[in-house]
Amino acid sequence: MNAAVRSAVRIGICQGHTIYVVSDGFEGLAKGQIREVGWHDVAGWLGRGGSMLGTKRTLPKTCMEKIVENVRKFNIQGLLVIGGFEAYEGVLQLVEARGQYEELCIVMCVIPATISNNVPGTDFSLGSDTAVNAAMESCDRIKQSASGTKRRVFIVETMGGYCGYLSTVTGIAVGADAAYVYEDPFTIHDLKANVEHLTDKMKTDIQRGLVLRNEKCHEHYTTEFLYNLYSSEGKGIFDCRINVLGHLQQGGAPTPFDRNYGTKLGVKAVLWMSEKLQQVYSKGRVFANSGDTACVIGLRKKVVAFSPVTELKKVTDFEHRLPQEQWWLNLRLMLKMLANYQISLTEYISGQMEHVTRRTLSIEKGF
Structure with missing residues (x-):
């Protein structure tokens, strides 16, 4: 997870974006635990296990109003979520709430990171x-x-x-x-x-x-x-x-595969988000309300692919938190x-x- 954050932050800076990191997942986003980071703030993260930003399993539906408020306050135009099944389900909830909250019409991407390897849209999750x-x-x-x-x-x-x-x-x-x-x-x-x-x-x-x-x-x-x-x-x-x-x-420390895989996914996710932001930017603002602006990035066979969360919903067993095909x-x-x-x-x-x-x-x- 830390390798993915490191590469996403540095590629984002190279792309000219202002990068914020959020501690403790969606709960931290609701509480305003958001800070701007620079190139050297993620130095030394590559080989560290666990999550330097912290993780929480809180889903957005429990604190949607506060999340929307902070998205507006910090003028967030793209959201990269690194996590397990809750990260995927959380982004799906944000997408489904776009009709109610215009602030959520932003570009979103999920990098699956869980030892369980149970996130739809990828054959391998980070950490597995x-x-x-x-x-x-x-x-x-x-x-x-x-x-x-x-x-x-x-x-x-x-x-x-x-x-x-x-x-x-x-x-x-x-x-x-x-x-x-x-x-x-x-x-x-x-x-x-x-x-x-x-x-x-x-x-x-x-x-x-x-x-x-x-x-x-x-x-x-x-x-x-x-x-x-x-x-x-x-x-x-x-x-x-x-x-x-x-x-x-x-x-333990991540394996070489997970380090390189996390680095690659972080880079590809930010480049994809940058491209989508250019496509949906109009009249001085970002407005992303189509299904293909909120995706899970993952390795499918030998190809890194982006799958819209709204399509993955059809092939997900939410009761047992599993993809229907494995x-x-x-x-x-x-x-x-x-x-x-x-x-x-x-x-x-x-x-x-x-x-x-x-x-x-x-x-x-x-x-």
Whole structure:
């Protein structure tokens, strides 16, 4: 996040803009926690984790009048929001309030930044690569701790809300035996099959097992439940341990990918906003009320693209804070195949083709 702020500030200054930064998100914007910054104010931000400006999950609808008042007071003509699902949802609320408040007819852009990777309009959010690296390192150490001990299975809980990206990608990276996520529903029969699979493995020379569970993958099959199930069924064959990674996944310095990715998104976002400001500037003022003046910038396949928030609304599950289509779900069959489940390569390829077909249908529908 800090890399994106740094590049956005400096490119904005190069473009001739007056740059303000807001502390504590939309709540800070409502409270007037706004200050002008210069080139050297963001020096040293590139390699810092977390957010130097602070974050809050407050949505604009709770303080819309004060936000509008400060937009007018500071003569804000463009708003760049860096954050997670709340940032996307907050900008959507501002756009929907344009008919009521003329001050909100400004250019807006969202840079997705969340370890959950659950913002529509991008395949990768800022911070998700760093979080996967942190989770991977923790799981590697957990597995290594079992070296030379009796047969043991580790139940590891990851963060991510309802989004199972962290569990799935980390599971592939560390060779997990299973990864439970909300997007891929599972039943007690699936759990039974997983336990039997691990039991059979432990009867060979393999002495370690690793099971990942996304924090909100199931209302009733909790981490404690999985621990009790595996402990009971594996009694006499293997024992079980729980590890909740928690906020370990949020700490640490950003990876090179996240630093460069954040820098690139900051630059491209400000250049896009500058272009839009020129297009909507007329008669001495900025008036942006079309859908394409409020977008999410993100990496879609290999291209950095801008997606209007009003269009992304159609493909968003707001209850669970998820995009309706997620590319990484294709990887789950591969995870099972590499864990030595009875899944053929043909079944994996057919699963991939099914996703391509669904994606083609979605494009044809205009999504």
